Amino acid sequence: MTAERDEVPDSTALRVALWRAMHVQVDAPPHVLRDDIGLRLADPDERWRHRPDMDPETTSGFRAAIVARARFLDDLVLDRAARGVTQYVVLGAGLDTFAQRHPEQAGLRVFEVDQPGPQAWKRRRLIELGFGVPGRLRLVPADFETSGQWWERLCAAGFDPGLPAVVSSTGVAPYLTKKATAETLRVLAGLAPGSTFVMSFLLPIELVDAADRPGLLAAEQGARAAGTPFIGFSTPAEMLELARRAGFADVRHVPGTELADRYFAGRADGLRPSTGEDLLLVTT
Numbered sequence: 001m002t003a004e005r006d007e008v009p010d011s012t013a014l015r016v017a018l019w020r021a022m023h024v025q026v027d028a029p030p031h032v033l034r035d036d037i038g039l040r041l042a043d044p045d046e047r048w049r050h051r052p053d054m055d056p057e058t059t060s061g062f063r064a065a066i067v068a069r070a071r072f073l074d075d076l077v078l079d080r081a082a083r084g085v086t087q088y089v090v091l092g093a094g095l096d097t098f099a100q101r102h103p104e105q106a107g108l109r110v111f112e113v114d115q116p117g118p119q120a121w122k123r124r125r126l127i128e129l130g131f132g133v134p135g136r137l138r139l140v141p142a143d144f145e146t147s148g149q150w151w152e153r154l155c156a157a158g159f160d161p162g163l164p165a166v167v168s169s170t171g172v173a174p175y176l177t178k179k180a181t182a183e184t185l186r187v188l189a190g191l192a193p194g195s196t197f198v199m200s201f202l203l204p205i206e207l208v209d210a211a212d213r214p215g216l217l218a219a220e221q222g223a224r225a226a227g228t229p230f231i232g233f234s235t236p237a238e239m240l241e242l243a244r245r246a247g248f249a250d251v252r253h254v255p256g257t258e259l260a261d262r263y264f265a266g267r268a269d270g271l272r273p274s275t276g277e278d279l280l281l282v283t284t
Contacts, residue, residue, distance in 0.1 A: 164191070
């Protein structure tokens with residue numbers, strides 16, 4: 001694969017950014033999250049909303065799930081920042097836009113860890129759009145499957161392991177081996193007291209609502225066709241056990257249905273996140 005081809009975001013990262021933008025464009029208020037910066041970064045052609053994976057009706061549940069996940073993280077990080085946490089690490093950042101959407105958080109350093117090629121592309125796009133890469137935003141290139149590499153590079157970029165932090169890893173676990181996920185948890189169990197880690201994970205198909213199974217199977221087939229197959233599915237019990245074995249004592253499972261009830265209850269349009277992805281929430 002050429003370097004030029006490497007320096008683009010993967011299809012999943014693009015899709016997530018476009019779904020976040022579509023929420024405001026096609027869903028009725030109140031909007032759970034407002035984010036058009038990812039769309040500006042992606043800069044798709046003018047027919048992007050005609051893509052099959054952007055169909056407003058058939059993909060509404062997935063779109064809502066992505067929006068709910070992003071809003072949960074926003075709320076969590078802003079809450080911890082208000083309590084004095086000054087470091088936020090985004091593992092597998094993709095087209096994450098927290099740093100651009102919250103310029104008021106000047107005291108919060110944001111570390112985005114991602115594959116070198118896609119991250120180089122994102123750096124260029126941030127500069128082209130006028131956002132730049134300010135000192136509070138650190139872009140850290142690393143390979144998660146290479147043991148210890150991302151942690152070493154994170155610390156070299158200025159992350160202080162002696163201070164509390166919020167660390168998120170969403171949409172990453174499905175592409176990692178269980179060994180790599182366990183290693184990530186082991187490293188993060190050594191975070192300073194008062195730190196929080198959030199990881200999303202895909203449920204086995206038998207734990208997904210029947211109505212959502214065809215969509216999950218289609219997403220799995222699409223990921224395989226794109227050369228990035230899903231290889232990590234976990235039950236909530238398995239994820240909790242992995243976290244405990246890694247050394248975390250305070251571990252919690254946050255079902256996707258909990259986010260649906262929190263952010264989408266009482267909507268007149270009936271918009272509600274699909275099932276299939278839950279969260280692991282752990283603290284030190």
